[in-house]
Amino acid sequence: MTTVPxxxxxxxxxxxRNINLRAYGMIIALVLIMILFQALNVTLQNENFITPLNIxxxxxxxxxxxxxxIGMMLVIVNGHIDLSVGSVLxxxxxMSATALADWDWPWYVAVLFAVALGAAIGVWxxxxxxxxxxxxxxxxxxxxxxxxxxxxxxxxxxxxxxxGTFNELASGYQFMGVDLRVPTLVVGIAGxxxxxxxxxxxxxxxxxxxxxxxxxxxxxxxxxxxxxxMLAAAYTFYSYKGLPIIGWILLGxxxxxxxxxxxxxxxxxxxxxxxNEKAAMLSGVxxxxxxxxxxxxMGALSGLAGVIVTARLHAATPGxxxxxxxxxxxxxxxxxxSVTGGVGTIIGAVIGGLVMGVLRQxxxxxxxxxxxxxxxxxxxxxxxxLFDVWNKKRATGGGLMPPIVGTTxxxxxxxxxxxxxxxxxxxxxxGTLSATTxxxxxx
Amino acid sequence: xxxxxxxxxxxxxxxxxxxxxxxxALGVKRxxxxxxxxxxxxxxxxxxKVLSGVYAYGDFDGEIEFDGQPAQFKNIRDxxxxxxxxxxxxxxxxxxxxxxxxxxxxxxxxxxxxxxxxRTNAEAARLMQKVGLHDNPATLVEKIGVGKQxxxxxxxxxxKDVKLLILDEPTAALNDSDSENLLELLRQLxxxxxxxxxxxxxxxxxxxxxxxxTVLRDGQSIETLDTEADAVTEDRLIKSMVGRDLEHLxxxxxxxxxxxxxxxNDWSVHxxxxxxxxxxxxASINVARxxxxxxxxLMGAGRTEFAMSVFGRSWGSNISGEATMDGKRLHLRNxxxxxxxxxxxxxxxxxxxxxxxxxxxxxxxxxxxxxRLSTRGVVDQDKVNAVxxxxxxxxxxxxxxxxxxxxxxxxxxxxxxxxxxxxxxEPELLILDEPTRGIDVGAKYEIYELIHKLVDQGKGVLMxxxxxxxxxxxCDRIYAMSAGHITGQVDRANATQEELMRLMTLETASGGEExxx
Numbered sequence: 037m038t039t040v041p042x043x044x045x046x047x048x049x050x051x052x053r054n055i056n057l058r059a060y061g062m063i064i065a066l067v068l069i070m071i072l073f074q075a076l077n078v079t080l081q082n083e084n085f086i087t088p089l090n091i092x093x094x095x096x097x098x099x100x101x102x103x104x105x106i107g108m109m110l111v112i113v114n115g116h117i118d119l120s121v122g123s124v125l126x127x128x129x130x131m132s133a134t135a136l137a138d139w140d141w142p143w144y145v146a147v148l149f150a151v152a153l154g155a156a157i158g159v160w161x162x163x164x165x166x167x168x169x170x171x172x173x174x175x176x177x178x179x180x181x182x183x184x185x186x187x188x189x190x191x192x193x194x195x196x197x198x199x200g201t202f203n204e205l206a207s208g209y210q211f212m213g214v215d216l217r218v219p220t221l222v223v224g225i226a227g228x229x230x231x232x233x234x235x236x237x238x239x240x241x242x243x244x245x246x247x248x249x250x251x252x253x254x255x256x257x258x259x260x261x262x263x264x265x266m267l268a269a270a271y272t273f274y275s276y277k278g279l280p281i282i283g284w285i286l287l288g289x290x291x292x293x294x295x296x297x298x299x300x301x302x303x304x305x306x307x308x309x310x311x312n313e314k315a316a317m318l319s320g321v322x323x324x325x326x327x328x329x330x331x332x333x334m335g336a337l338s339g340l341a342g343v344i345v346t347a348r349l350h351a352a353t354p355g356x357x358x359x360x361x362x363x364x365x366x367x368x369x370x371x372x373x374s375v376t377g378g379v380g381t382i383i384g385a386v387i388g389g390l391v392m393g394v395l396r397q398x399x400x401x402x403x404x405x406x407x408x409x410x411x412x413x414x415x416x417x418x419x420x421x422l423f424d425v426w427n428k429k430r431a432t433g434g435g436l437m438p439p440i441v442g443t444t445x446x447x448x449x450x451x452x453x454x455x456x457x458x459x460x461x462x463x464x465x466x467g468t469l470s471a472t473t474x475x476x477x478x479x
Numbered sequence: 480x481x482x483x484x485x486x487x488x489x490x491x492x493x494x495x496x497x498x499x500x501x502x503x504a505l506g507v508k509r510x511x512x513x514x515x516x517x518x519x520x521x522x523x524x525x526x527x528k529v530l531s532g533v534y535a536y537g538d539f540d541g542e543i544e545f546d547g548q549p550a551q552f553k554n555i556r557d558x559x560x561x562x563x564x565x566x567x568x569x570x571x572x573x574x575x576x577x578x579x580x581x582x583x584x585x586x587x588x589x590x591x592x593x594x595x596x597x598r599t600n601a602e603a604a605r606l607m608q609k610v611g612l613h614d615n616p617a618t619l620v621e622k623i624g625v626g627k628q629x630x631x632x633x634x635x636x637x638x639k640d641v642k643l644l645i646l647d648e649p650t651a652a653l654n655d656s657d658s659e660n661l662l663e664l665l666r667q668l669x670x671x672x673x674x675x676x677x678x679x680x681x682x683x684x685x686x687x688x689x690x691x692x693t694v695l696r697d698g699q700s701i702e703t704l705d706t707e708a709d710a711v712t713e714d715r716l717i718k719s720m721v722g723r724d725l726e727h728l729x730x731x732x733x734x735x736x737x738x739x740x741x742x743x744n745d746w747s748v749h750x751x752x753x754x755x756x757x758x759x760x761x762a763s764i765n766v767a768r769x770x771x772x773x774x775x776x777l778m779g780a781g782r783t784e785f786a787m788s789v790f791g792r793s794w795g796s797n798i799s800g801e802a803t804m805d806g807k808r809l810h811l812r813n814x815x816x817x818x819x820x821x822x823x824x825x826x827x828x829x830x831x832x833x834x835x836x837x838x839x840x841x842x843x844x845x846x847x848x849x850x851r852l853s854t855r856g857v858v859d860q861d862k863v864n865a866v867x868x869x870x871x872x873x874x875x876x877x878x879x880x881x882x883x884x885x886x887x888x889x890x891x892x893x894x895x896x897x898x899x900x901x902x903x904x905e906p907e908l909l910i911l912d913e914p915t916r917g918i919d920v921g922a923k924y925e926i927y928e929l930i931h932k933l934v935d936q937g938k939g940v941l942m943x944x945x946x947x948x949x950x951x952x953x954c955d956r957i958y959a960m961s962a963g964h965i966t967g968q969v970d971r972a973n974a975t976q977e978e979l980m981r982l983m984t985l986e987t988a989s990g991g992e993e994x995x996x
Contacts, residue, residue: 241861247868247881300856301849308846311835318793318824318832319847319900320814378837 060258061423062371062387069391073398085398088276091269092283096207098393099282100125100341100348100357102386104364105371106293107337109385112368113297114330115310115377116165116172120157120179121338121364125357127183128154129342133196133352143202147343154339155332157183162331166324172331180361188354197351205285206348209277217278224270228263235259282344286386289337293382306330311378366413367392370420391416483544484509484643484674490529490541492522499525500539503700505693507643512665512675514685517695517720518919523678526695527645531565532558546642562642566632568651568917574621578612579603581620582635606634610664624778626657633664644668644675650684651917654778654945655980662688680919682713683948694719721921729952730924732931736955737768741908741939746800748781748788748963754796759785760963761800766908766939771930773954774943775979781963782943783827786910790824791817804907818847821907825897827916827943829890833897836886840878841867843885843896848903870899875925891922898929909933912943927953947976959983 070086077085104121111118132150135141141149157179164175201212209216239255242248250258273279279287297303308316309323317323341360346352371388373380392413399409485507492500500522507513515523529539532552543550545561552558555565572581579600588598603616612630620628629649636644646665650658658681665675665688679685685692686706694701694716701719704711717728748759759781766772776782787794789802791814802809809820817824826832834843844867845852852862867881874895878888885896894914901909911930915923930953934940944950950957951974958968959982966985969978 238860242864245861245865245868247864249882299858299860301853301858302856304842304846304849304858307838308835308842311837312831314832315826315835316846317814318790318826320791320818320904321846322813322815374837378835 061427062384062391062420066387066391066394069394069398073394073401076398076402080402085401088272090397090401091272092276092280094390094393094397095283095286096280096348097397098389099206099286100344101360101363101367101393102286102389103289103337103341103344104360105367105385105389106289106382107334108361108364109368109371109373109380109382110293110297110306110330111172111334112365112373113310113377113380114306114327115313116327116330117365118161118172118176118331118334119361120161120176120183121334121341122357122360123180123183123187124154124157124335124338125342125345125360126187126352126354127157127190127342128339129346129356130187130190130196130352130354132202132343133198133346134190136198136200136202137196143200146202147205147340150343151336151339154342155336157338158332158335159328161335162328165331166327187356191352191354193354195351195353198346199350202343203347203350204281206282206344208281211281211284215278216281216284217274220279221270221274223279224266224274227270228266231266232259232263285340285344290382290386297382302326302329307378363389363392366417369417369424372420372424374424375421388420482508484546485530486544487526487530488542488544490526490539490543492525492529492534492539499698500529501698502541503695503698505700506703507674507676508691510669510672510674511690512669512677512688514689514692515676515678515695516680516682516685516692516716518921521695521720521919522698523695524647525698527565527647527676527678530558531555531563531645533565559639562640563645564636564639564641564643565645566629566636566647566649568648570625570628570632572620572628572631575619577617577619578607578614578623578631578634579616581631582606582616582638584635586638602638603634606637607631609637610634611660624657625652626654626660626778629653629657629661630664633661633668641673644673645678646675647678648680648917649677650679650681655947656777658684680917681946682716685716686711686713692716696720696722717920720919728920728924728948730928730931734771734955735769735935737770737937739765739767740805741766742801742803743789744801744803746785746789746802747798748784748795749797751794751796758795758963759788762960762963762965764941764958764965764968766941768937768939769934770956771934771940771942771954773950773957774941774960775947775950775957776943776960776983778945779962780960780983782960783912785960786824786912786941786943789817790814790822790910793817793824818904818906821905822910823847823901823904823906823908824910825894825901825912825914827913829893829897834885834893837884839884840871840876840881840896844870844881844900844903847900851903866903870903874899874902874929889919889922891918891925894918894922894926895929898926902933906938908939908941910941910943913945914942915944915946915949947979950974950979951976959985961985 073085077083104125108118108121128150131153132146135146135149136143161172161175161179164170165172204210235255236259239248248255270279273283295303297306305316305321305323305326308319308321309326313323342357345356349356367389368380368385369375369388370391371380371384371386373384395413395416396409399412483506485505487503487505490500490503490505491498503522503526505515505526515526517523525534528534530543530552532554535553536551543552545563548561550558550561552561552563558565573584576584582603583599588595588602590598600616607614607616607630610630610633612627612634614623614627620631623631633644644665649661653661662684665677668675677685677689689706691703691705692711693703696719701722704716742763742765744763746759746762747757750756750758762781762785764772764774774782774786784794788798789811791811792798793814802811804821809822811817811820811822830836835846841863845863849858852859852866864881870876871878871881876888876892876895876899878892885893888896898911898914914930915926918926930940930942942950942954944953954971954974956968956970957974957979959966959979961983964985967982969982
């Protein structure tokens, strides 16, 4: 059956309606959450929530989750999962602290060492997952135990302190003696200008080729809004102490990985392999190799996150990074990753991490107890995935392709095929597994 | 009891922006086989969903009278309780469960909430007997072929005391002998008083089995024909379905056949899991430039296995043999090498293996040829857009833009996307596996024209098809395959269905030592 999308009318209302909710829904949600906390804070405690200090703190406190979420998004898009990142982070952090404190290595060598170690762990796990085809769930579950154990061994179950420039990475505002306030503002303005320039250029080319992706109004709103957010963010950081070093690292990672995901053959293959592995393979995508490198990247990012956590605490601890994998996975799903793989953006993962961070920070400022915070965060994750399911239905034409018995909501054949392959590919979906085992006869 | 078991009147169903059915009338006589034909998107499946309660009563306008009673089904459970059972094109079976369990899934034979395995298996055996399925009821459904799975679905329907059985494209995935079995079963059920509605694109089969035929077009019922009283022919039906005359089913074409450029010699393939099982046995074929070569065979003959193993060893194990192009030996160790060597393989299962349904046309068109659109691993997005737009127009894909999702296209348009994505890799030889499966007549014609265009550019085409008339209508030369052996070849002038069928069913020594031809 053919779905015939309704023609777009060039009105403001339809422009708003046609905004891709999956892509921008979470940005809107993030803004709404911030406004909500601002309102609550003003009424209940008579003070502002949206302050340069609070915003900076959200970045500082969640930096390592955001780094992990970037890698996790690639892993999930490729149709896998990584449960080991918390332990890998702890192990790499411990090794960097050892290199720094016991072996007297310069800080940058210690950092590179941790990243390389993480990548090496990625090689180990990626090999089993991609080439031996052991489900990522199992391999990384094993990794979670192995690297936690190694952390305890290396640290002898004690804390190892770190000093000097190394610690500045997680919370410093001056890099090698250079104050970062003015650069923050300059880069913010230059970035917004560059963004507008590239947006206009790409738009012109699309219009020229006769294949504009969206209406003029939608495009204008989008471009203006993003540029405004960039300027506002730059000014906010400027008015406190400037963007901290970790903020620059994050910015670099987001730009780098967005580029990799969208503009490189490797990136597109990550998506193609996760969206429909068989079709990708038959289209000449080296699926195994792609998956392997995704896990190497995840490992390297875990190593970097390990450095940041250690630097932030000024010490490597045996329990560092505990349950961070869950935060990173949650951030990816809040940020629009599809449970079946193939869908998700780097910026989405970061936004997802920020939504969690802002919620935590906001509730903390309001004096809400941690137990309640946990419950609310749990519900948010559920709501985000629910939103994704609803949105998918909407995108595939809602009522046009209603679920038939036996097919997944949304009714696309691909989803059904995935569910069938689900067991060897993604044992995380407990629903699929239990549904079949329950019905098994005793024979 | 009235003569009509079913009367549907003035059925109108709207989707946002689309009028799917408009005042459709359908009357089905008791204990007959009634066929529903029409192009894709004509509204056949929607009408059957209305009937079976997939769309709840009230979601549509019009009235339904079933078995003399007004029917107001709110869901499938309601319609099944009344005796209407629908079997969808994509079978609703659980592969990991046994045949018996599948038959009684959701309708379990139990005593006080505990499944009675004795009753389940015994009753399943009885139903299986009835549909001519002679397997052990405890066999897992994934272990039996599609033809038998179809029979399991029918047994499942019989277990629910079906009065009206609806089959949506039941033979689309079946080979000729399995199809014939199924149709024979429907005739037998008709004798026992079961009424069937069958949706099918295979008009020959419709004419052979149906008592009456209703034609739908653009959401309207055009006419109902009686196969005994009226002189109904395929041409007559096609004319009614497409609303215009289709001179021939196959576009006229003057072949310009050049030199043989692609050869495969002594190609053998083993099953990927059961490594001692030979699936393709010393097969040798060749293709000339500008030639359309057919590959005929029954299901399980090894056609797809052969093609996929050639295409970069994407199927099978322990593959041996030699492939050459223009006299040069090809290295085909993986798919990228096969593409590099100038091969393309368009799969028979475009939804699962051919396309990324959740991605837009740009992603689908450019995936195999992404390297051509990038420098040092960085993709040139402007080129991607331009190329996609060009392919969309060139292949006549009916989609609003290149940003449309592949999953939202009709089967014919999806197939054009699959062809487009392979043509972009500039292959010398295209292997087309069931290129028109599940596609309506009009779109088939367009696909045929595209294939002609490709061979006119000097490319070679190897076409696998289960529909013999299609092979006869399109191919310059046809190889027949049986049990992994190439059992012979016939050229256009001498090809008949009978001769092909003889070669396709030729007994070959399974030992593999025996010669071919």
